[in-house]
Amino acid sequence: MNVQTTLDQSVPQRLAHVRQAMAVAGINALLVPSADPHLSEYLPGYWQGRQWLSGFHGSVGTLVVTPGSVGR
Numbered sequence: 212m213n214v215q216t217t218l219d220q221s222v223p224q225r226l227a228h229v230r231q232a233m234a235v236a237g238i239n240a241l242l243v244p245s246a247d248p249h250l251s252e253y254l255p256g257y258w259q260g261r262q263w264l265s266g267f268h269g270s271v272g273t274l275v276v277t278p279g280s281v282g283r
Contacts, residue, residue, distance in 0.1 A: 222266040243274040
């Protein structure tokens, strides 16, 4: 999935872009973990997709993106 967004977009804008790409690709859910393939203790910026996409800065968590939005 190739989603090009800029760093200055807000979280809702990023999620909207991802959801649009998911719809085009026929994807029903996207899992974004807070770990890299090596289970490093300190994640390099490249692997901090969950934090970038959701705005959640906690140390542990998995983001699940679905087609619909969920209220807070």
